Amino acid sequence: MIYADNAATTKMSQAAIDKMISLNNEVWGNPSSLYGFGQKAKEILEEARKDVADVIGAEPREILFTSGGSEADNQAIRSAAELGRKNGRMHIISSAFEHHAVLHTLQRLEKEGFEVTLLDVHENGLIIPEEVEAAIRDDTCLVTIMFANNEIGTIQPIREIGAICHKHNVIFHTDAVQAIAHIPVNVIDDNIDMLSASAHKFHGPKGVGFLYAKKTIRLTNLIEGGAQERGKRAGTENVPGIAAMATALKEANEKREENAKHLTAMRDKLIAGLSAIPHSALNGDAVKRLPGNVNFCFEGIEGESLLLLLDDKGIAASSGSACTSGSLDPSHVLLAIGRVHDVAHGSLRLSIGEDTTDEDVNYMIQSVKEVVEYLRGFSPIWRDLQAGKKEYIL
Numbered sequence: 001m002i003y004a005d006n007a008a009t010t011k012m013s014q015a016a017i018d019k020m021i022s023l024n025n026e027v028w029g030n031p032s033s034l035y036g037f038g039q040k041a042k043e044i045l046e047e048a049r050k051d052v053a054d055v056i057g058a059e060p061r062e063i064l065f066t067s068g069g070s071e072a073d074n075q076a077i078r079s080a081a082e083l084g085r086k087n088g089r090m091h092i093i094s095s096a097f098e099h100h101a102v103l104h105t106l107q108r109l110e111k112e113g114f115e116v117t118l119l120d121v122h123e124n125g126l127i128i129p130e131e132v133e134a135a136i137r138d139d140t141c142l143v144t145i146m147f148a149n150n151e152i153g154t155i156q157p158i159r160e161i162g163a164i165c166h167k168h169n170v171i172f173h174t175d176a177v178q179a180i181a182h183i184p185v186n187v188i189d190d191n192i193d194m195l196s197a198s199a200h201k202f203h204g205p206k207g208v209g210f211l212y213a214k215k216t217i218r219l220t221n222l223i224e225g226g227a228q229e230r231g232k233r234a235g236t237e238n239v240p241g242i243a244a245m246a247t248a249l250k251e252a253n254e255k256r257e258e259n260a261k262h263l264t265a266m267r268d269k270l271i272a273g274l275s276a277i278p279h280s281a282l283n284g285d286a287v288k289r290l291p292g293n294v295n296f297c298f299e300g301i302e303g304e305s306l307l308l309l310l311d312d313k314g315i316a317a318s319s320g321s322a323c324t325s326g327s328l329d330p331s332h333v334l335l336a337i338g339r340v341h342d343v344a345h346g347s348l349r350l351s352i353g354e355d356t357t358d359e360d361v362n363y364m365i366q367s368v369k370e371v372v373e374y375l376r377g378f379s380p381i382w383r384d385l386q387a388g389k390k391e392y393i394l
């Protein structure tokens, strides 16, 4: 099988698996217990906190462990909103193509009286910093913009957006789940106040992540109970998972540049090969995109059937909208960059990994070509396009 769905999840690294197993065997004490065996677990937890902080340029006390990216997004946004509410600032700025962990949290806050401005991401899938500045009002309490998009891979001008937020004294949060360990991320250099990350997107275990929050920001807790995580996240810590996350993060970050070089070469070869398919188009900026992300629309076909036929050929891919599978709604990300419904339905995301080879890329290009041609053979939309009854869009 060729696994080309690394944006959905990644395979755990062997070092992370080994760490998780050994801790489950050897250091399974409760880090809140006072005897030595519990304190050993506490030490491992704090070592992991330091390792994670080091990778992003933070202080250990600014790292809060969570159950993943979704929880970190929820807690970051909730916290900034609560601070805003106290100061009578109830306006939030975000973008139209955020992850649903962000968008749905914002929708909930709207019901509670907050006002939300969703910025346009334009045809290339990029925010324009000046438009962030223009949207900031006296009552803006938070700007939350993702570092890199999970469907089309575009990388936002985070440093510039952060600088604008700081100039106007507004908290800046970024969902960096797709960026961490894939591209350089440093919370100081990039002017970030809060950042969300998830271990299973960088070869760590599922169900573990972290929230970075600058030490001056008071967090709201989503889970009430014990005093773990400085009282901001109750529940006995997932020590083996957290330590495995730290192991995976260090490892992935060390290999980041080397991996990015290989991935970029494979990505650009894939893009060139798929562009040769008539009436196709790359989604999102060709340059400001994640090293491993390829996302295309093919006119006259449906993404769902494309995925099933690729699966038959041994390729695990995605339409880019894992969360909406089962519904007929096209991806909100593709609609946000201006793709019309018909075209957005024919999307394909190939998110390749470090072990993707040149041979894999050739096979993927050939397979997609065959499948697109085959599906167009009995697509009524394609027939109308060919007969001139409908205008080609791509």
Ligand SMILES: *Cc1c(COP(=O)(O)O)cnc(C)c1O
Residues within 6 Å of the ligand: 007, 008, 067, 068, 069, 070, 071, 073, 099, 101, 146, 148, 149, 150, 175, 177, 178, 198, 199, 200, 201, 207, 208, 209
């Ligand atoms: C995967 C993902 C999330 C959710 O992370 P989980 O750990 O699965 O909750 C949030 N944001 C982005 C951009 C993601 O890709």
